[in-house]
Each structure stands twice: as structure tokens, then as C-alpha cells.
Amino acid sequence: MPITRRAAMAFSASAIVSPAVFAQAYPSKPVRIIVPQPPGGGFDSVGRLIADRMGKLSGQSFVVENRTGSGTLVGTDLAAKAPADGYTLVIGSISNIALNPGLYANLPYDSLRDFEPIGLLVSYSYTLLGRKDLPFNSLQDVLAHAKANPGKLSYASAGNGSGQHVLAAALWHLAKVDLAHVPYRGAQPAYQDLLGGRVDLFFDLSPTARPQVDAGNVKALAVSGAARSPMHPNVPTVKETGAADLQLESWFGLFAPTGTPPEVLQKLRADFAKVAAMPDVQESLTKTGGKPMSALGDEARQIVKRDVDHWSQLVRQLGIRAG
Known part of the structure; x- marks a missing residue:
């Protein structure tokens, strides 16, 4: 076989398998999970549970970083503007994803446009x-x-x-x-x-x-x-x-900046699904009063869009503001 042809075939083969290779190689360094609230609350407990189990599955560290300020705005905006390479993720919930669009007249991020849901783990x-x-x-x-x-x-x-x-x-x-x-x-x-x-x-x-x-x-x-x-x-x-016709359950999940490579999202979702299916994870969530969800990809996206549309509109109608 001529060397030029062999080289061409090698290049073609590498191009075909490169997404799989890339996914297998990810993560090759520690992954940061931004929690936009201080330690001790629901955001933090879910974030640390996900970080611990995702880290054990991948063999790489998933590190929680509490970035607080302006409710949940500062940490969430930081994640929205982070490089879309899979190494900065954020814990998303009703508050920072669905409520903030109605609370802030000039929200610096767009919940639906700037984030890609990895999966929703639990609701409380x-x-x-x-x-x-x-x-x-x-x-x-x-x-x-x-x-x-x-x-x-x-x-x-x-x-x-x-x-x-x-x-x-x-x-x-x-x-x-x-x-x-x-x-x-x-x-x-x-x-x-x-x-x-x-x-x-x-x-x-x-x-x-x-x-x-x-x-x-x-x-x-x-x-x-x-x-x-x-x-x-x-x-x-x-x-x-009889006080009001009002109900709210807050879901928590893992989100990546929009533009994260599809093969990285695939890897993250596969590991997230494994975490959500772990009996001890489900037991832990249930014991604390949670409802395990395990919603991935399109299913998670539909839930997020439904709640963004509903709650942002309701917040505006009620005239509630962050300040």
C-alpha cells in the first residue's frame, strides 16, 4: 500500500472515531461545578452529591465551587459566560433558571439560550x-x-x-x-x-x-x-x-454552557444517568423528602422550558422584583 494512501486512510479513520475518543478522554482534568448559593442549602447538598458520584464514575475530580451574590445571579452568570468545554458546569434550579428571568429586568444571561441541561436529579x-x-x-x-x-x-x-x-x-x-x-x-x-x-x-x-x-x-x-x-x-x-391556589416544587439538576461539544454532553449525560439510578442516591434523596427525577436531554429541556415560561410570567404578573 502506498504510504500516501495509508496516511489518508489513517487520517480518515481518526476523523471518524475522534468524537468517541474525545468523549472517552473527557474529563482529562478537574471539572468545576458552580453552586450559586453558600454551603449548607439545597443547591449545595445536591451539588456535592452530584460532584462526588460523577467524580467516582469518571475517575476525575468534580469540585464544587460556591459562588454567591445577588441571590443566585452571580454564580449562574459566571457559568453562562464560562468556556463551553465541559469543565465548568452549574447547579440549576427553579430559582436561578426559572424565576430569575421574571425577577430581573436586565438579566445578564438567558436561561433557555445560554444553558444546556445535562439532567434533573430531584425535586423538593x-x-x-x-x-x-x-x-x-x-x-x-x-x-x-x-x-x-x-x-x-x-x-x-x-x-x-x-x-x-x-x-x-x-x-x-x-x-x-x-x-x-x-x-x-x-x-x-x-x-x-x-x-x-x-x-x-x-x-x-x-x-x-x-x-x-x-x-x-x-x-x-x-x-x-x-x-x-x-x-x-x-x-x-x-x-x-385556603390561603392561595399556589404550589411549587423546586427541581435541581446539572447544566452546561450552550456550545459544549455534543460528545462531552453525551458523556456527562451517560454518567449523570448512572448516578441518578444508583439505589443509595435515590434512597438518600427520598429520605430527605425529595422526589427522584432522572430527566435527561430533551425531557429535561421540556421541563425547564415549561417552568421558565410559567414562573417568569407569574413573577412579572405579581410584580415581584429581586431588589
Whole structure:
């Protein structure tokens, strides 16, 4: 065989298999997973679970990087503008993907255009918590007091534009009451003031709320899901209380910047699917009150688009702003 022909065939073969080779070679260095909230909350726990299992599957480190600021905006925008090479990923949720487009008039990223979903792992409801010595034992009592005393009760959030902020603000708006919003930089500092009696209410993700409820440190007044939580079957849903026709469950998943090579996305989705199917992962998510999802590719994209369209429009209609 002439050497020129052999070289041509070798080049042709390498061109054919290069995507597979590239996928097998990825990742060849540590992968950064941006968590746009501080340690200790739902974003962080899901991010660390994904990072640990993806790292073990790939044999390469997946490192969580907490990048906070402006609710979830700073870290999410950083990921949107990162090189689309598969080495910077971000934890996406209802708050930074579906709520922010309605909260910010000039959002620096486009949730649908700038991100490609790898997969959605789990969804959680929220639990409305009251400080331990709050003289009300139901959401109805809270709303009755708030109507008689506008602006006197306060509610915490994990930051302007966070899921805790939007859900609570939507509830107060629909119930026609006025409460003072106290934003914090994450869930943990919010709990410090809730437990210290310096703020009255906090609508937090159910898994991070559960330990405080179980310990008797706070009162559970309502949950935001379509059904009651099996962790607290005696706590009614918001809709059940008659306060408002409102429900929200926050999904969490892994996203890559748009433009990430298809073979890298394929590798990430394959490993993500393996993680989501692990019995101990599903058990861990269920024990904390989550609903395992394992939505990949087009299925995940459809869920994301549905919630971006619905929640961004609702947030605008309610006049809720991040500031």
C-alpha cells in the first residue's frame, strides 16, 4: 500500500472515531461545578452529591465551587459566560433558571439560550417555618394577624430572588397581606436569626427545614407541594389551607454552557444517568423528602422550558422584583 494512501486512510479513520475518543478522554482534568448559593442549602447538598458520584464514575475530580451574590445571579452568570468545554458546569434550579428571568429586568444571561441541561436529579417542596415562640400555629392565623397588622411580621429568605423569596412573596401577594422581607446570604444565616427569634417566618426547602422541625426548634405551618410531605403528614399544603391556589416544587439538576461539544454532553449525560439510578442516591434523596427525577436531554429541556415560561410570567404578573 502506498504510504500516501495509508496516511489518508489513517487520517480518515481518526476523523471518524475522534468524537468517541474525545468523549472517552473527557474529563482529562478537574471539572468545576458552580453552586450559586453558600454551603449548607439545597443547591449545595445536591451539588456535592452530584460532584462526588460523577467524580467516582469518571475517575476525575468534580469540585464544587460556591459562588454567591445577588441571590443566585452571580454564580449562574459566571457559568453562562464560562468556556463551553465541559469543565465548568452549574447547579440549576427553579430559582436561578426559572424565576430569575421574571425577577430581573436586565438579566445578564438567558436561561433557555445560554444553558444546556445535562439532567434533573430531584425535586423538593418548601416548608413554611415559624419561629418557635411565634404565637400562631397555622398559616390561617399568620395571615389573619398580618392583615390586621400590615408590615409587622417579617420573613427571611436565602437572598433576593431566591426560591424562598419568590414563593413567600407570591403567597403574601395572593393572600393580600404585607410582610417585611429580610434577605440573607444563604439559608444558614437565615436560620440563625429564625432560631434566635429575630425574624418570624422562613419558607425553606423541606430537606433543610426538616432537622429544625424534628428538633422542635421551629414550627412547620405549611408545605408548598401538590401533596403533603410524608416527612410531616400533619402539615397541610398551602392550597389545603385556603390561603392561595399556589404550589411549587423546586427541581435541581446539572447544566452546561450552550456550545459544549455534543460528545462531552453525551458523556456527562451517560454518567449523570448512572448516578441518578444508583439505589443509595435515590434512597438518600427520598429520605430527605425529595422526589427522584432522572430527566435527561430533551425531557429535561421540556421541563425547564415549561417552568421558565410559567414562573417568569407569574413573577412579572405579581410584580415581584429581586431588589
